[in-house]
Amino acid sequence: MTNELSRRDLLRLSAAGVAATSLSGWLPVLASHAAQSGARHKACIVLFMEGGPSHKDTFDLKPGTKDGGEFKPIPTSVPGLQISEHLPKVAKWMHEGAVIRSMSTGEGAHGRARYYMHTGYKEGVGGIVHPTLGSIVSKELGRPDFAMPNFVAVGRGAYGAGFLGAKHQPLVVTDTKRGVENLRPFTSSEQFDQRIGLLEEMESAFHREYKAASAVDHRTTYARAVTLMKSKEAKAFDLSLEPESSRSKYGSGNFAEGCLLARRLVEVGVPFVEVGLGGWDTHQDNFDRVKRLSQQIDQPMAALIGDLKERGLLKDTLVIWMGEFGRTPRINARGAKPGRDHYPRAWSTAMWGAGMKAGQVIGETDKEGATVTKRPTSGLDFLATVCTLLGITYTKNNNTPNGRPIRIVEKGATPIAELLS
Amino acid sequence: MNRSKLIIRWGQGLVAALTATLLALPALSAAENKAPAPNESKNAKALAAKIDQRIEARLREEKVPASPAASDAEFLRRVSLDITGVIPTAERAKAFLDSGDPDKRAKLIDELLASPEYGKRMADVWQDLLLTRTSDNRRMNPAPFYAWLKENFNANKPWDRMTRELLTASGTQDKNAAVTYFVANESVDKITDNVTKNLLGVQLQCAQCHNHPFTAWKQTEYWAMAAFFMKVRADNANRAVRQGSSPGVSEGPQINRNRRALPESAKMVPAKFLGGEQPKLIEREAYRPIVADWITSPKNPYFARAMANRVWAMMFGRGIVNPVDDMHEGNEPSHPELLKDLADGFIASGFDVKELIRAVALGKTYQRSSKPVEGNADTDRALLARMPIKVLPAEMLFDSLVQVSGSAPVREGRPARQGRGPAAGPRQQFVNFFRADEGADPTEYNHGIPQALRVMNSAQFNRTTLVDQLTRNGPKPEEAIERLFLSVLSRRPTSAETTRFTAHLTKAGLRSGCNDVLWVLLNSSECVVNR
Numbered sequence: 001m002t003n004e005l006s007r008r009d010l011l012r013l014s015a016a017g018v019a020a021t022s023l024s025g026w027l028p029v030l031a032s033h034a035a036q037s038g039a040r041h042k043a044c045i046v047l048f049m050e051g052g053p054s055h056k057d058t059f060d061l062k063p064g065t066k067d068g069g070e071f072k073p074i075p076t077s078v079p080g081l082q083i084s085e086h087l088p089k090v091a092k093w094m095h096e097g098a099v100i101r102s103m104s105t106g107e108g109a110h111g112r113a114r115y116y117m118h119t120g121y122k123e124g125v126g127g128i129v130h131p132t133l134g135s136i137v138s139k140e141l142g143r144p145d146f147a148m149p150n151f152v153a154v155g156r157g158a159y160g161a162g163f164l165g166a167k168h169q170p171l172v173v174t175d176t177k178r179g180v181e182n183l184r185p186f187t188s189s190e191q192f193d194q195r196i197g198l199l200e201e202m203e204s205a206f207h208r209e210y211k212a213a214s215a216v217d218h219r220t221t222y223a224r225a226v227t228l229m230k231s232k233e234a235k236a237f238d239l240s241l242e243p244e245s246s247r248s249k250y251g252s253g254n255f256a257e258g259c260l261l262a263r264r265l266v267e268v269g270v271p272f273v274e275v276g277l278g279g280w281d282t283h284q285d286n287f288d289r290v291k292r293l294s295q296q297i298d299q300p301m302a303a304l305i306g307d308l309k310e311r312g313l314l315k316d317t318l319v320i321w322m323g324e325f326g327r328t329p330r331i332n333a334r335g336a337k338p339g340r341d342h343y344p345r346a347w348s349t350a351m352w353g354a355g356m357k358a359g360q361v362i363g364e365t366d367k368e369g370a371t372v373t374k375r376p377t378s379g380l381d382f383l384a385t386v387c388t389l390l391g392i393t394y395t396k397n398n399n400t401p402n403g404r405p406i407r408i409v410e411k412g413a414t415p416i417a418e419l420l421s
Numbered sequence: 422m423n424r425s426k427l428i429i430r431w432g433q434g435l436v437a438a439l440t441a442t443l444l445a446l447p448a449l450s451a452a453e454n455k456a457p458a459p460n461e462s463k464n465a466k467a468l469a470a471k472i473d474q475r476i477e478a479r480l481r482e483e484k485v486p487a488s489p490a491a492s493d494a495e496f497l498r499r500v501s502l503d504i505t506g507v508i509p510t511a512e513r514a515k516a517f518l519d520s521g522d523p524d525k526r527a528k529l530i531d532e533l534l535a536s537p538e539y540g541k542r543m544a545d546v547w548q549d550l551l552l553t554r555t556s557d558n559r560r561m562n563p564a565p566f567y568a569w570l571k572e573n574f575n576a577n578k579p580w581d582r583m584t585r586e587l588l589t590a591s592g593t594q595d596k597n598a599a600v601t602y603f604v605a606n607e608s609v610d611k612i613t614d615n616v617t618k619n620l621l622g623v624q625l626q627c628a629q630c631h632n633h634p635f636t637a638w639k640q641t642e643y644w645a646m647a648a649f650f651m652k653v654r655a656d657n658a659n660r661a662v663r664q665g666s667s668p669g670v671s672e673g674p675q676i677n678r679n680r681r682a683l684p685e686s687a688k689m690v691p692a693k694f695l696g697g698e699q700p701k702l703i704e705r706e707a708y709r710p711i712v713a714d715w716i717t718s719p720k721n722p723y724f725a726r727a728m729a730n731r732v733w734a735m736m737f738g739r740g741i742v743n744p745v746d747d748m749h750e751g752n753e754p755s756h757p758e759l760l761k762d763l764a765d766g767f768i769a770s771g772f773d774v775k776e777l778i779r780a781v782a783l784g785k786t787y788q789r790s791s792k793p794v795e796g797n798a799d800t801d802r803a804l805l806a807r808m809p810i811k812v813l814p815a816e817m818l819f820d821s822l823v824q825v826s827g828s829a830p831v832r833e834g835r836p837a838r839q840g841r842g843p844a845a846g847p848r849q850q851f852v853n854f855f856r857a858d859e860g861a862d863p864t865e866y867n868h869g870i871p872q873a874l875r876v877m878n879s880a881q882f883n884r885t886t887l888v889d890q891l892t893r894n895g896p897k898p899e900e901a902i903e904r905l906f907l908s909v910l911s912r913r914p915t916s917a918e919t920t921r922f923t924a925h926l927t928k929a930g931l932r933s934g935c936n937d938v939l940w941v942l943l944n945s946s947e948c949v950v951n952r
Contacts (some may be wrong), residue, residue, distance in 0.1 A: 111556020124555050125609060126626055149870055165861065171871050181871070182878040191937070198925065198942045202918065206947045209792055212810040215946035217866035222944070225873035401744070401861060 010151075028092050041141050042316045042354060043266045046133065046274040047259070047301065049323035051110070051281030054340050055348040056329060056369045057290045058084050060101045065367050067331045070287045078359045086294035089302035094358045096305060096314060097352030098185040098419055102363020102372040105325060105344040105379045110281070113324035113344060118159045120383045120409050128400055132159035133383065135168035136408055137272040140392045142168075147224070147231040148270050154258035155276035163400040164282045170274070176257035179237035183229055195227060249303040259300035263307050266317055280323055283332065286339035297321075305352050318354035323347075329370040346372045349382065354389040356419045380413035388415045468702075468766040468780035475759040476786045476805050485800045488807035491790040494912035495517050495808075495952060496526060500782055501911070502813065502951045503736050504533040506542035507820040510908035518913070530782045534775045538820075540575030543774075545816040546735060547574075550619045551587070552605040557681075559660035561668070565594055568603035580728055580772035581717035584620055588713040593669040600670040603655040610684050613647040617695065620716060622727030622748045625695070631684060634763075636675050641690050645699075648692035649712035651676045651683065672707045696722070719768045723748065729763035729777065730754075736781050738811040738863040739802060755803035791952045811863045811951040815855035818949070819848050825943070828886040851881075866949070877944055888935045898926040901935050909942040 052281040054069075056062055073082035076094035083091055083099070107113035107122070115123040119130035131139070134151040138161075142150025154171035161168035173179060185192035207215055216337040228234050235241055239257055242264065248258045258275035265273050269402060277297065282289045301321065308314040326339035326347025346365045352358070387394035388407060394413065397405035427849055480487055491499065496515050501509045509517070517529060533539060544567050552563055575585050590599035606612040614626040628643035652672050659670035677683065692708060693699040694715045703707060716724055726748065734740040741760045742748045753758045763777070768774045789808050797806035813821065845853065854875070857867040876882050887908060891901055902922045906914045914922065926934035942948055 109556070111559065111724060115556065124553070124557075124608075126629070165867060167867075167869060169869055169871075171869070180874070182874040184878065186878045186880070186883040195937050195940050195944075198921075198937060199944055201921065203940055203947075204943055205915070206945070210810060210952060211793055211798055212791075212946070214810055214812050214864055214866040214950055216869075218946040218949055221866070221868055221870065221873045222877075225870045225877065228870055229874070229878075316525070355572075385866075 006027040008123070017221070038344050041143075041269075041271055042269045042318070043141075043269075043313075044133075044137055044273075044318045044320065044354075044386070044390055045262045045266060045304070046320045046322065047297070048276045049280045049297075049321065050114070050272055050276055050278040051323065052327055052342055052347075053280040053293070053323045054282060054286060054290055054326040054327035055101070055103075055285065055346070055365075056327070056340075058087065058104040058294065059099045059348040060365060060369055061349055062329075062367060062369050067329060067368070069331070071291070078361075081359075081361055084294060086291050087298045089298045090305075093302055093305045093352065096309065097350060097358055098317070098356060098360040098362055099348060099350045100362040100377055100382070100416070101348050101365055102375050102377045103326070103347045103379075103382065104372045104376045105347075108325060108342045108344045110324060110342075113342075115159065116379055117322065117324050117382075119162070120413075126419040128404075128406070129160070129162035130406070131162040131164040131398070132170075133386065134159075134161055134170055134272040134274055135161035136392070136398075137163050137390065138168040138389075139164055139398070140396075141390065142406075143269040144189065144267075146269065146276075147227045148233045148236070148265070148268060149228075150270065151272045151274075152265055152270055153274045153276070154261055155254065163406070164398065165401075173237070173258075173261065176254055176261055178237060179239070180228075180234070183237065183341060185229070236268045236270075237261070246307070249299075249307070251299045251303075251313055253296065256294060256303075256319075259304040263304055263313075266308070266313060267311065282327065282339045283341055284339045285337040286327070286331070288337065289339075289415075290402070308353065314353040315355055316353075318356075318386065319351065319352040320386065321351070326369075329368045346370060351386075351389075354421060356389055357421050360418060362416055362418060375416070375418075378418060380409055381416060384409045384413035384415040385419060388420055427499065452858065464766070464770060465776055465780040465783055468762065468777075469783035469785075471762045471766075472759060472781065472784040473786055475756050475762065476784075480754060480804055480806055483676075483800070483804060485804055485806045486708055486794055486796045488790045488792055488794050488797060489783070491788050491808065492912075493525075493729070495790060496788055497529065498911035498950055499528075499808070500530060500787075501533060502817055502821075503532070504542065504778060504782065505536050505538035506545060506817045507538055507824055508909075508911055510824060511904055514907045526788065527783060530779055533758075534779060535563065537571075537575055539775075540571035540573075541815075541820075543574035544568075544570035545814070550614065553611055553615060554605070555944075557607060558605055558658040560662040561601070561605060562594070563601065563605075565598035566605075569598035569601075577773065577775045580767075580774050581719075581724075582772075584724075585713045585716050588716065589707075589709045591669075591671050593667040595667040600655075600668070600884055603653055603670040604658050604668045604727075607655045607657060608682050608684060609647050609650050609653075612653070613643065613648045615651075616716070617646065618746045620727060621695065621721075621723035622730055622742070622746050623695065623723055624747045629684075642693070642695065644688040645690045645693035646695045647687070648690065650709045651687075652708055653677060654679075654682070657681060672709055673703045676769050717772075725764040725772070726760060728772075728774070729760060729767050732774070732777050732781060732835045733763065734863070736778070737805065738788060738809045743803070755801075756919040790829070808952070809864050812857075813861070813949055813951055814857065815852040816848070819851045822882065822943075825887060825939075827886050827890070868949075877940075882943060883936075883940065885936055886938055888932060892932045892935055895931070898923045898931065898934075901931065903939060905935065905938050905942060909939070910945075910947055921940070 005228065024371060057069050057071050061071060061082065062068040063073055072085045073229065074085045074088060074091055076083055076091035078094045081094055081099065083094070105113065105116065107116045112123050118132040121130040134153065138150035149171035151168060151170045153172045154176060155174070160170065171180065203219065207219070239247070239260060242260060248262065250260045255275060255277045262273040262275055277293070279289065279293055305314065305319060308317050308319070325342055325344040328343045330340070332338050332341055346369060362375060363372060363377055366373050384394045394409040396408050399405055422570065475539065477487070479937050497514060498508055499690055501507065522528070547570050548563060548567050552566065568613060586599050589604050590597055590602060592600055594600055594604065603612060606615050610629055617623045617625040625638055625643050625646065628638040628640050631640050652675060653670065654673055654677050655670045656668035658668050691699055692702055694712070700711055702711065715721060719725070730740045730745055730748070734745040741754045741756050742752060743755070766780065767773070767777050786805055787808070791808040791810050793807055800806055802809055855868065855872055891904055899919055902919055903913055922938050925937060928934070929937060
């Protein structure tokens, strides 16, 4: 609460302090704050598999059992840990990460499950909209004086800031080729600067006479937007600046480019990026589709983890692979190319980096992948683990606009101790 | 002739004549619905005077000086936005500023209340409050409900009747749009939360799972109120849309134990009015008309107060009880007698919403400048020593932008897909992008960087239609500048502004210079706030 106030005051002060000067006066103030804020913070990249990926066909294979499916397991860089044959590049990075095979949750409809796994709360309870993980990270780890947004979502489905407010909303990049929309002036940059100068001149009388906090906030946001337009960090959004050699490591397509964009953003200090990939709702034609999807994620995920490692960023960056639930252990009877249906009772997630005790498998399911037999992990346990790895106190309260305290993660969560060092 | 028709005609230009003749008539109790409309102005004026009396008494008590009356320009833009949700056209602004009629403010208020834009503004506010959007109803088509709200507010259907129609609605959405309320709030807890919060101004939702921490509401009271809605059967909107049918609502003879309707946490207790008695119920008969009777009764302790407080908040950016939907003994009104006056006046008028808005807008309190004077810049906002400055909600920003550019926006909605529900049109897309969060303080600026970037740099905000029209006949620079100011800020430029921008136009050329000025005005703090 006090933290929030002082941030706000800081913003107001920095804007008010330059109220009487021209645009050239705005920017250095913000830039100097950015330069002072020093120590590198942790960051998080969520790769969200929309639709609910089949655990038995990705990270928890059950070869030779009933409805075990067509895929073969392959060894990974961790002795004894095997994953799908269609994730060979990811397999080489398992020593830097962990698979959680004991996810067990209660929501089996896409919307509600996605909301739950993003926020840790059941949708609609208590009449409030809860903040998504990215907004929580933006609030807890983001710098208000940073030229860049603190939460970037590539594709759809990341959910929003809920009661934390617009400052923690994601900046959404729908098309990686276009990057941030409206980042370039509509006119030439000379004309743009001239317009900003005129705006400054015209505004000063209004600001002086009305002394409105909203007007100060308006100006502050403009200063940040203009700073972003002119900042070198914003170049992180422009994938064409990436050398061809490293672009090709990721492959092509919106998800691959999303992974590359995530790396570029984390590199310049953005604390949270979510990249979504749809298509995992494989009620029909499960095996062809999961194979194709696995091939689609294998190369960019491996490239992302590899790049982060190579640049010394992986120790501070948590990369999470997850969906909203798993899929039925049974293969259904839908036509010639059957599939698997929604299954929240037992499923898998995987994560890498951020100083975790890597190279592990957490929990276990029975031989059909139907029931968790070891260390059941609820959505709350999962989010508490993520928060702890990121250095966020998950028991902390945030207040709604009406002053109601809401914990970051609800009571009843136990972080996975085996992963924490 | 029914009363709502009269009011509309009345606002369309008969005002002066009618007021003059009818003011002489003896005042009739407005609670008798047969009362002819025009004596309302007298009631509204009386209520406006009471408002000012209460506010001024408190200011004197606190020794806080009030700001002077708002200028015509301040008042014009403010009242247009508050009542119709859109800024006036340049022509309208000019005519109002130039008019010497001493009664022009009252006439403007009537004109705005009679404009169809009024219903749109009210529908924007109430659709947001009444339709809870979640993934369970994301395919629901809200358009018929929006039209229903708009039509009823425009016809000035008394608020008790509108509420009753909402609460007792049955049938399918294509036949009776009011059922959308229950379709959007499919489960017992959702509808109970919504009814108490928005129609009664009481936040009960915490008591769903535990006794309320700040108030006397007990968990059993929550479920006793919820019991009135437990027999409702509402179709799931997503499923109906997928099946190509219109979702419906009915009230059955027994409790609806469908998992979607009745949450696990539900407690089965006899139905009891909130803080009131336990009515005798016959299980086979519908419960909703009974709770609707209780809610909309002039004797209900919450209903009129809740609406009076909402209307107040709509005009001042802050309720007399604030947060606006959180009335409880620990959350005192800033002006308790005033809230009572407003609620009593609202009941006496027969729950006439336009009349309530008219009364508020006619008051000196509402017509005060938002500029601070020595001694009131940092005083408690609730005292209303000056008009609070609100930020334009997304809907107002969009409609005002369309008003300025004189044409519909470039960005088109996605085409609708079979079984997927309606696609968002350009206005809805814009609103989704600029929307503040639920419960946000209306006086706070909540846009982030993406919104600022869109206003500055998108084609949508850089349309040149207005400048093209304006510069076609080679106007003098000062004329062009004045026209741009009237279009965007509903005021004339100051002499300093005229001088500065004329110099710019001379340097940059008329057309390019005018586009610069338009850009500057659209991106100014003054444009995005309602002062």
